[in-house]
Amino acid sequence: MTIPAIDTTALTRRFGDFTAVENVNLRVEAGQFFGFLGPNGAGKSTTIKMLTGLLAPTSGSIRILGGDLQANSAEIKRQIGVVPEGLALFGRLTADEFLQFVGRMYGLDRATTLNRTRELLEFMQLAGEQKKLITDFSHGMQKKLALAAAVIHGPKVLFLDEPFEGVDAVAAGTLKAMLLRMIARGATIFLTSHVLEIVERLCTHIAIIHRGQLVAQGSLDELRAGTARIAQAGIPDDAALGLNEGSPDKRSLEQIFLAIVGADREGNPAATAPEQELSWLS
């Protein structure tokens, strides 16, 4: 039996009276390109923060590459790379200085750090910005730099929170190719994005979180076939959403996603068409 790259059991996080993530059981096998979807405020970023050790769970356990995250955080952090929600860059450094710092913090020797810094800056097309401070970078450039920092130590598991937001189409294409090559070499990628076309094109497996609860998990084919649903209280089942009807092969991820999270608790897919609500719009 293979060790999963990410394995959570009953993962829960509460903020006072509010439960942001509840009883999430995720299983991501090694080598998967895993898409983690959900509407705004569903609990995606909270989950990623917990999976990367930035936020302590209220209850439940997290195992990364077979190791307990709470007990072996330093060892596990060496094996993962993260592009977090806020990018977490040091604005008063240059890109070159930042990558050198990150490399050294991850235990790379000086020569390796310098080589990889140079390679990454060229790859990300940031090599021409030697003296520019990160704070003066555009959002897209900062994203590329954050991604470079996340991979400089060659992580086995990569967590990406909206990695393509603000990145131009050319760079996005190159980054996608780079990520696919990482997958081919055995890395695992855990990706969240609101751009469902990107997730559909890149990811082999998908989980959907809604109101803090995992409502679907499986391969794209399983989602299309309607067999990836997880029974949750208050969430209508596949039959109610019509997911078991029609030709599953033709259903896009967007349709599946909207059918699951766009429905209200009574199972009505869309109660009111937006154009009816804003009829004064020209």
Place this chain on the structure above:
Amino acid sequence: MAELKGPESVSGSMPPIPASAQLLAVAWLRWRIFVNGMSRKQPKGTRQVAGLVFVVLLRLIVWPMLAMLVVGPVGASGYFAWTAISEGHPRYLASLLLGIALLWQFVSINGLSIAATIQSFDPESLVRFPLRFGRYFVLRSLLGLMTPSTIVGCLALLAAAVGIGVADASLALPALLVMAVYALMNIYLTRMIGAWMDRWLANRRFREIFSMLMALFAVGIQFLNLHQTPMHGRRVRSSWLLNILHSSGSYQYWLPSGFAAQTILLVKHPLAALAQFAGLLASTALFAAVFAIRLHKQFLGEYLSEGVSRSAPAPSAPRVKAPEPQPAARSAPTVFGAILSPTVAACMRKEWLILRSNGTQLIGLLTPLLFVVIFSMNRAFSSFSSKYFLPLAIAYVLIASLSSLYNMFGADGRGVQLYLLAPIRLLDVVVAKNLMSLTLIVVQVGLAWTIICVLARAPIPVSTQISTVFWTVFVVALNLAIGTLRSIQAPRKFIPGQARQPRGATPTNRTSALLVLAVLFGSMLLQIPVAIASGYFETPWLAVWIFAPLAVAAVFAYALMLRNAERLILAARDVFAEELCKA
């Protein structure tokens, strides 16, 4: 794009990362941030020359003041330590060390928000790297050692050790060792307080309560002072504060300062000295442990927030069918909308809503008035000369309010883009913001004026009242003119009423902060020659004749600035985008 080579394996039995590599990496990071922070973008042409002249003048004034703040405590510490030993007042040594510790902590707590504005590096962000807790603790202990409070505190303790050594050479080495441990104790005490303050101040409600408590504490101290200070004319025997310090002398020996002092003084009785030294070590360890407990929670991923998660969704409301479309109707005029244009009224309403929901800011507006009440009730203040007390009190009330004029767009942050995109005159936005500030200033000054007139011991001459009106108009209009200009040309993003600003955010930029002080103190100092001349020529109305034209000139300058506001804002769009709209 170039092709990346495959990642070199970090799997298998990875060798541990040497502690020195990570510690040196963080030291290097801190150094690069410092160096990069020094190399700022320089303006060109005449603005560069003007900027240089301004900076040189500013440094000529500020640096000697800063040097005094360092030399003063350090010199005094050395002298008092020498006096305590050489003149046989060993008890003073404990008092001196307690004083240094109190000053150290006071400056440190008050410097937290300033430090946050200067640094662009949040040490908490280090938790995402593969660090063990021990290393994180060491890093957090070392980072921030170069703060003014730590430098001055350490120098003062070194001076005290030198003073003791000069007074009695046999005490030199023990004094140096004890002072080193005492410095460490202070460093951990500062860290402990800072870490717990960070924890508590992360909650907005607690921040407001904390601000209120601090204000009440300050006011309470003044009330105590009011009741304890001898009435005017009676002989002053001693300060109540000194009395408390004297009476608490015996308790000092149970504090770390007492342990430190006793260790030095009892050095000829090794057992007793060791016991005292153990007390000092134990208190240092206690503060370090409490600091470590807080750090460990951060290390494990504690979430500090305003309440629930920032990504927390709002409770989903049931969908309701929209009402049938109605023809657009003009809403009933509000307080702001009755007289003003819709844009000005809307902007003023927005400013009012933000102010109304910010308890800390409201406390900040009320606090000066409480002090005016206290000063007015204090005969020593209010009766030394009624004609000086009124302008002084009004100037005091104005200090806090005027600084906000120098960064009126700062609190809008990225929202400032709305002003640039909306089909409105930007002048209206400036007018609305100025009107809101002016309303608050008028209310504050009006209340202070009433308090002074009601509580003052002697009637305030009419000439003084009228000259103060003109002086106030002059100061407010002048600050409005310069403040508006600075708000447009040098905005700085900040969160109003919050001591713990995000990294890089400040209520005003440093030049503006110094400028507001220069303009305010300059205009206050103007009162002195006017008062002297008024007394010399025995013409109480002279001040009115001087301040009235100045007030008219300042109002004219403000009107001129307003006329150009639209053009200035459009010209400063790049600055707005760079300073206010950045992440």
